Amino acid sequence: MDIEKQYQSMVGNLLPYGPAWNKTEPILLTLALTLSKTHLRVDDLMREIDPRTTTELIDRYEQICGLPDSCYSEQFQTLTTRRNRLDSKLNLTGGINKDFYLQILAINGYPDATITNYNNNVFTCESSCDDYLYDEEWRYYWIINIPHNYQITEMTCEDHCDSYLRTWGDKQIECIIKKLCASHTYVIFKYGVSNA
Structure with missing residues (x-):
């Protein structure tokens, strides 16, 4: 049963009993139509509350x-x-951790991106051969690895001589991450790699 017929039934059931009242009276049918349209409009408003489904607002x-x-x-x-x-x-609830930034990346179209932090330990002669070769300053750097090559543009014969040979990257996601990262850290974006 559609919503208009439900409201016709409800309005008809609200009438007092007796032969003076007709459930098919045009004014009652119009009232039921108005109520059903209002009901559907309220349903639309409920969808507008959620930012993932909003259109009008x-x-x-x-x-x-x-x-x-x-x-x-x-x-x-x-x-x-x-x-x-x-x-x-x-x-999204904020945070300065990998999970927060991975959520941001996933929402913006990079669900397979990874994050690499540099090791906090300084490389010395006693370090193992798979330790990072970076000094203490590198603990403030972190890498976002985006596995696929994104928006690669090659230089062509029609470009100016001072054009880059190749450009790549997604300036939008880089801007978002740089706005959200802690002010004392530096973000490096690597495209076409799964882990650095």
Whole structure:
């Protein structure tokens, strides 16, 4: 039974008993139609509350959250991208740990990305051969490994002579991570590797 017929039945059942009342009165049918439309509109509003499913209120949500920010170009955003960014801004609990950054990467399309931290121990002559060769300053560096080559652009004959031979990367995710990383750390992005 559809929602309009349910409201017709409910309105009809609210009438007092007796021959003076007709359940098919046009005003009652109109009232049932109005109630069913209101009900469906409330259902739409309930879907709008969740930033992952919002459509009508997305501009308002973005205004409240300060989006789009400098990491996103307004002209290249899809509705899904906007919803994902809004969801990550509103619903992710922050933290300065791998799990938090891996969640951010997954929401933005990199579920297979990994993070490598440099070892805190300084390499000495007593270190094992698989220890890192970095000094103490490198404990503030960390690597985001993105396994597939993303947006690789090769230089062509039509490019200017001062153009890069090859460019790659996703400036959007790099911007997001750099905004969220701790201020005393440095992030290195590696594309086309699974682990460094």
